[in-house]
Structure formats: C-alpha cells, structure tokens
Amino acid sequence: MKLSKEEVTHIASLCRVGMTDADIEKYSNQLSNILEQFEVLKSVNTDNVQPTAHSIPLNNVWREDVARPSLREDEVLANAPDKEEGFIKVKQVLED
Secondary structure, eight states, X not given: OOOOHHHHHHHHHHTTOOOOHHHHHHHXXXXXXXXXXXXXXHTSOOTTOOOOSSSSOOOOOXXXXXXXXXXXXXXXXXTOSSEETTEEOOOOOSOO
C-alpha cells in the first residue's frame, strides 16, 4: 500500500509534526513499507494459535518490601539547589 504525499502530510499534521518535502518523501516510503509488512502478516494462518498478550511467559520479580530508615533531613537537602525551612524550594509552576 503506497501512501501519497497528502496522506503523509495529513498524518504529520495529526501528530503535530512539521515536515520538509524531503521528510515527506522519506517517510512516505518508510510508512508504505511498514504497511506492506502488515499485509504480509494478514496472510499468516492463525486459526490454531491461542491469543496472548505476550509471545513468551512473563513473571514479575519483586524484591521483599522491607522497611528501612529514611535519610536525615540534612542528607536530603545536601544537594538541593535552593532550600527554605527544611524544604526543597522550587519555582512556582502554577499561576494564581
């Protein structure tokens, strides 16, 4: 499936990505190749394949949750660029 320049431009605008004419040409070919690979995958017989979320079994490995002493206040504030009354001071991020 060959994508047109207009389709690539439309996809780029949906993604809010600016593209030059050279980018459009490059990504038109790349995206077309990706879509062609999906067409190949459509022809694979999957009738006897069970649906899975992953191709291999996954197991979570969790460490034991053990309480440990916290850092002292002076240790926490040692590398803070600005501090005030025992707190790390940061610039305001919300307006009133």
